[in-house]
Amino acid sequence: MNPLAEASWQGAREAAAMVIGVLLPEQAPVHFSPGRVLATNCVALCDLPSFDSSAMDGWAVAGAGPWAIVGDARAGSPLAQPLAPGTAARIATGAVVPTGTGSVIRWEDARITDGLVHAEPAPGSDIRSAGEECRAGDLIARAGTVVTPALAGFLAATGHDHVAVVRRPRIHVLLLGDELQQSGIPSGGRVRDSLGPQLPGWLSRMGAEVLAGDLVADDLGEVASTLAQAAVESDLVITTGGTAAGPRDHLRAAIERNAGKILVDCVAVRPGHPMLLAEFATHDSRRVPIIGLPGNPHSAIVGLLTLAEPLIDAMLGRPRTPLAMVSTASELRAPKDHTRLIAGNLVDGRFELSPYGGSAMLRGLAQSSGFAVVPEGTTPEGAHVQWLPLP
Numbered sequence: 001m002n003p004l005a006e007a008s009w010q011g012a013r014e015a016a017a018m019v020i021g022v023l024l025p026e027q028a029p030v031h032f033s034p035g036r037v038l039a040t041n042c043v044a045l046c047d048l049p050s051f052d053s054s055a056m057d058g059w060a061v062a063g064a065g066p067w068a069i070v071g072d073a074r075a076g077s078p079l080a081q082p083l084a085p086g087t088a089a090r091i092a093t094g095a096v097v098p099t100g101t102g103s104v105i106r107w108e109d110a111r112i113t114d115g116l117v118h119a120e121p122a123p124g125s126d127i128r129s130a131g132e133e134c135r136a137g138d139l140i141a142r143a144g145t146v147v148t149p150a151l152a153g154f155l156a157a158t159g160h161d162h163v164a165v166v167r168r169p170r171i172h173v174l175l176l177g178d179e180l181q182q183s184g185i186p187s188g189g190r191v192r193d194s195l196g197p198q199l200p201g202w203l204s205r206m207g208a209e210v211l212a213g214d215l216v217a218d219d220l221g222e223v224a225s226t227l228a229q230a231a232v233e234s235d236l237v238i239t240t241g242g243t244a245a246g247p248r249d250h251l252r253a254a255i256e257r258n259a260g261k262i263l264v265d266c267v268a269v270r271p272g273h274p275m276l277l278a279e280f281a282t283h284d285s286r287r288v289p290i291i292g293l294p295g296n297p298h299s300a301i302v303g304l305l306t307l308a309e310p311l312i313d314a315m316l317g318r319p320r321t322p323l324a325m326v327s328t329a330s331e332l333r334a335p336k337d338h339t340r341l342i343a344g345n346l347v348d349g350r351f352e353l354s355p356y357g358g359s360a361m362l363r364g365l366a367q368s369s370g371f372a373v374v375p376e377g378t379t380p381e382g383a384h385v386q387w388l389p390l391p
Helices: 009-017 149-157 195-205 220-232 251-257 297-316
Strands: 004-007 025-029 058-061 067-073 087-091 103-106 111-113 116-118 139-141 162-166 170-176 209-216 236-240 261-267 276-281 287-293 324-328 332-334 339-347 350-353 370-374 377-379 384-389
Touching (some): 004 009, 009 276, 009 339, 058 067, 170 195, 170 220, 195 209, 195 236, 195 297, 209 220, 220 236, 220 251, 220 287, 236 297, 251 261, 251 276, 261 297, 297 339, 332 339
Parallel strands (some): 004 261, 170 209, 170 236, 236 287, 324 350
Antiparallel strands (some): 058 087, 067 116, 111 116, 261 276, 276 287, 324 384, 339 370
């Protein structure tokens, strides 16, 4: 198959989403499941509540009053004997309602005189019936759902100790370029690497795990061998730099040397145009995708959201959702035959662009929460554009 050259922005995202399927599941303790993606449907393992329980602190009463106090029903320590008509038991919120109880009287609604409880209860009041929230076997979450803290609590309440979640994609990052300096004040014509410190954070927010990040010199042999090594234990390799057509841009040749195949070669988007998507087979016949991001920092993040985000979503089995449409507070422009991603924020539901939006700049991106996806031509003030949030 010939590479998709100068792919449209939407076409590139579609291609990335179809490169590879969902990764294998693993078991995770329910306590550590928030943020993970469910690999299977989950059903309740028990009724919730699993017994009739009190909704309030107060008195469980049987028959007509006044009621003689005969005991206590504590949470986790049920009353041993049923309530006879005309008797009452102190009861705590969440405690098992004793057999024979007709209603629960709230503590503040009762008067106690001479060991008797006086009140006017409504039959069945303040009793949580067994199974009123869900029954054993009820579907409570579907595969592909991202577990929230509240859902983790619900899963635990319905009897789950562990849940099947999709394994996090393992990613190896390769930073290509002789000009990169990894510490201190840049000097001698070199620049500080700004992608190495931020890519693990973005990828973690997308649900992936970064195994390593290596600085690689601009040498074809070194790029090719490091690329092959990085793929051995990875589900995805992401590179930065080396995607243009300069004399020291070796990524395409390194992919070819590894018998790889380029699937998307450049995307009609600004910034981020020289990004690419490829794949090659490892020695154990695994197919490993490669995403080549441009070296300019702003362009690289556009590439990350264009190619890596939909690919990681596919690996995790997360359902794809359409981008929201928002109005723009100013006129926006994109070049002919290109989409333009403009960094900015939503203010009162409208898009406002950030300054310092050049492809080599990070200042505007650092103050932004997402991108307006602007089609070619002029988008007037007040018109609607797609909103692509940062992870």
